[in-house]
Amino acid sequence: MGQTLAYKLLSEHLVDGTLRSGESISIRIDHTLTQDATGTMAYLEFEAMDVDRVRNELAVSYIDHNTIQIGYENFDDHEYLRTIADRKGIIFSRPGNGICHQVNLEHFALPGKTLLGSDSHTPTAGGIGCFAIGAGGLDVALAMAGIPFQMVAPRVVNIRLSGKLRPFVSAKDVILSVLAHFGTKGNVNTVFEYTGSGVSTLSVPDRATIANMGAECGVTTSLFPSDEKTREFLEKEGRGEGFRALSADEDAVYDDVWDLDLSSIEPLAACPHSPGNVKSVGELEGMKVNQVLIGSCTNSSYMDLRKAAEILDGSHVHPSVELGVAPGSRDVLMMITEDGTLEKLIKAGARILETACGFCIGSHQSPGTESVSLRTSNRNFYARSGTASASVYLVSPETAAASAITGVFTDPRKCGKDISSVKMPDSLMHDDSMFIYPTFTAEVKRGPNIGQPPRNTALPESLHGRALIKVEDRITTDHIMPAGARMKYRSNIPEYSKYVFESIDQDFSGRASAARDRGEHGFIIARQSYGQGSSREHAAICPMYLGIKAVVAVSIERIHQANLANFGILPLLFENADDYDRISEGDELEITGTHEAMESGSFMLHDITTGDMIPLRIFASEAQRKTILLGGRLNEVAL
Numbered sequence: 001m002g003q004t005l006a007y008k009l010l011s012e013h014l015v016d017g018t019l020r021s022g023e024s025i026s027i028r029i030d031h032t033l034t035q036d037a038t039g040t041m042a043y044l045e046f047e048a049m050d051v052d053r054v055r056n057e058l059a060v061s062y063i064d065h066n067t068i069q070i071g072y073e074n075f076d077d078h079e080y081l082r083t084i085a086d087r088k089g090i091i092f093s094r095p096g097n098g099i100c101h102q103v104n105l106e107h108f109a110l111p112g113k114t115l116l117g118s119d120s121h122t123p124t125a126g127g128i129g130c131f132a133i134g135a136g137g138l139d140v141a142l143a144m145a146g147i148p149f150q151m152v153a154p155r156v157v158n159i160r161l162s163g164k165l166r167p168f169v170s171a172k173d174v175i176l177s178v179l180a181h182f183g184t185k186g187n188v189n190t191v192f193e194y195t196g197s198g199v200s201t202l203s204v205p206d207r208a209t210i211a212n213m214g215a216e217c218g219v220t221t222s223l224f225p226s227d228e229k230t231r232e233f234l235e236k237e238g239r240g241e242g243f244r245a246l247s248a249d250e251d252a253v254y255d256d257v258w259d260l261d262l263s264s265i266e267p268l269a270a271c272p273h274s275p276g277n278v279k280s281v282g283e284l285e286g287m288k289v290n291q292v293l294i295g296s297c298t299n300s301s302y303m304d305l306r307k308a309a310e311i312l313d314g315s316h317v318h319p320s321v322e323l324g325v326a327p328g329s330r331d332v333l334m335m336i337t338e339d340g341t342l343e344k345l346i347k348a349g350a351r352i353l354e355t356a357c358g359f360c361i362g363s364h365q366s367p368g369t370e371s372v373s374l375r376t377s378n379r380n381f382y383a384r385s386g387t388a389s390a391s392v393y394l395v396s397p398e399t400a401a402a403s404a405i406t407g408v409f410t411d412p413r414k415c416g417k418d419i420s421s422v423k424m425p426d427s428l429m430h431d432d433s434m435f436i437y438p439t440f441t442a443e444v445k446r447g448p449n450i451g452q453p454p455r456n457t458a459l460p461e462s463l464h465g466r467a468l469i470k471v472e473d474r475i476t477t478d479h480i481m482p483a484g485a486r487m488k489y490r491s492n493i494p495e496y497s498k499y500v501f502e503s504i505d506q507d508f509s510g511r512a513s514a515a516r517d518r519g520e521h522g523f524i525i526a527r528q529s530y531g532q533g534s535s536r537e538h539a540a541i542c543p544m545y546l547g548i549k550a551v552v553a554v555s556i557e558r559i560h561q562a563n564l565a566n567f568g569i570l571p572l573l574f575e576n577a578d579d580y581d582r583i584s585e586g587d588e589l590e591i592t593g594t595h596e597a598m599e600s601g602s603f604m605l606h607d608i609t610t611g612d613m614i615p616l617r618i619f620a621s622e623a624q625r626k627t628i629l630l631g632g633r634l635n636e637v638a639l
C-alpha cells in the first residue's frame, strides 16, 4: 500500500509510537521557530529546563509581533530575546527583518524537514514540503532541548487540485474555497495534503498562502509536494542545494479525498467574524469599504505586492478609504523598492507600514466604529482588529487593491487593468545581514517586564468551585487572551491575567482571582471548538494563574488542548453534548476522585446547584495525563 507524503515524513522522524491514525506518537524536530509574543515565555521556560544550549538542528527567534514599542516593555523583551538567543545558540532575526513565516520561507524552510513553531501559522512552510506544526511555547522549548514532540498521528485528507487559476483569482481564493468546504471546526488531527495536476501551476509563495490558512481549519498542518517549482524557488533564493524532490506514492491511500478544480474558483471573501464564513466577492459587490490593508504572513510576498501595485498603478485610492501596505519581509521591501513597485504603491496613496504583523494582530490600524475593513490577513475574529464594532473581511491582494480604488467591494476581474505581465523575477533578494548568529557570550538582559514562567500545583484529588464563565461555540484564543494593546504583557503573567476574556466578560478576571483567593477551583464551560486560532499558551497560563483547574467543553482545538495539558489544566469533554445546557454560569461544581478518574478517563461532574451528575471524559493522551497529575510539563521536566 502506497504512503502519503505526510506519513513518509513522519516515519523519517518517528521516535516513538505506532504510525497509525489516532495513535500517540513522538517525532524528532529538526527546526524550531519562535516569535517575540510567544518567544519570551518559551525562552524563560527553556531556561527553567537548565539546558546549556539548543539541541535541535536549527533554532530561529524572530521579532515581528510587538514592534510598536509604546512603553519600555517591547524593547526590553527584544533585548532579552537577543541576548538569550546569543547565549543559547539561537539565530536572532532582528526587528525589521520581517514576519517569521515569510522570512522562514525565504531563508530557512526546507523540504523534508520537521519544523515546530510557537505560532499557529507555522504550517506556512508546508508550501515548500516541510512538515511544519504550530505549538505552544513550552512544546517548542522542549523541542529546543532535544525532546521529541508528542502528537497524535493524523488522518490525511487529500485535496486534489486540477486546472489553473483564472486571471485575478489567486491562492487566497483557493484557501477560502477550502475553508468554505471544510469549515473551521471538526478538522482536529488532520493533515491536508495537496496533490494533482493543479499543484504545478502554483508557485511556492502561492502554496505557502494556502498552507498558512489551513491553520484556520484547525488542521495539524498542510503539505505540498516538493517539485520543480520548489527547486526553482530555492534556486531563486540562492538555496538550491537544499532541494529534495518529495511526493506521495501514486497509490497512496487517504482518509478522505476532495477534488478542487482551480479554474472553477472565483474571487472570495471571508465575512465577519470567522475565516470560515465565506461568500463570493460578487455577492458583496457595492458594499462601502473604509479601510484596505495588504500584508500579514498570508499575503505579503513579492508577487502579492506586485499584483496589488499593478492594479493600483495609475489610479488613486478612493477618498474615503485608508489603504495600508505592510511588506512581509525586508527582502520583499528591498525588491519592491528597487523595481519601482513601492513608488507605484506610494503614488496610489498607500500608507507604507512596517514589515511586521502590525495590523493583523490589532497592534495598530484599528478600523473606525462600525466600519468595513478589507484585509489580506488570515483572521477576522471578533474584536481582533481592535474595534469590536468593525466588520473585517478577508480577501486576496487583487480584491483588496481593486476595492481600494473604487471605495466599494469590487470583483478584481472588473478593475480594467492587465496584470498578466507580473511574473516572478529570475532571482529573489536574499539578504542575511539582519540575522545575528550566536556567539554564546552575551549577558542575558532582563527588564522589569520579564517575569518567571508560573507553575501549577499538582492536580488535587477533588475539585470544588464554580462555573466561572459559560461560553458559546468557537471561542478563539483572541477571546480568551486579547492581543493588540495587551500583547506587551506577554512576559508579565500577573498583569496579562487581568485581561482574560476581556472582550466578552470584563468582570471575569476579578471574579476568578477572588474565587482563587477563597481557595476555590475554577471551571470554564464551553461548547464546540474551544480555543480556536492562535498557539498562544497564555490562553492556558493566565487562566491557570487565575485558579482555573478544568475546561469542560463539547470540543477543544488541538494546540489549545496541548497548552492546557502542558500547564496542568484538565481538558474535559461532555460525554453527551446536550449536557452543556444543564450547567449555568455560577453553578457550584465538584469532581471527586480525580486521580482514579485519570486512569479510567471517565470523570463525573456533580453540579451541586442543580443536583445533576454529568459524565465527562478526559481529552488527553497517556503522557499528557501524567503531566496534568504533576501540575504541568515544567514540573515534570524539572524532576
Ligand code: MIC
Residues within 6 Å of the ligand: 037, 038, 065, 118, 119, 120, 121, 134, 361, 379, 483, 533, 534, 535, 536
Ligand atoms: C496570531 O496570529 O494570532 C498570532 C498572534 O500570530 C498567534 C501567536 C500569538 O498569539 O503570539 C498565533 O497565530 O499563534
Ligand code: SF4
Residues within 6 Å of the ligand: 065, 099, 119, 121, 296, 297, 298, 356, 357, 360, 361, 377, 378
Ligand atoms: Fe503575525 Fe498575523 Fe501571521 Fe499571526 S497571523 S504570525 S499576527 S501576520
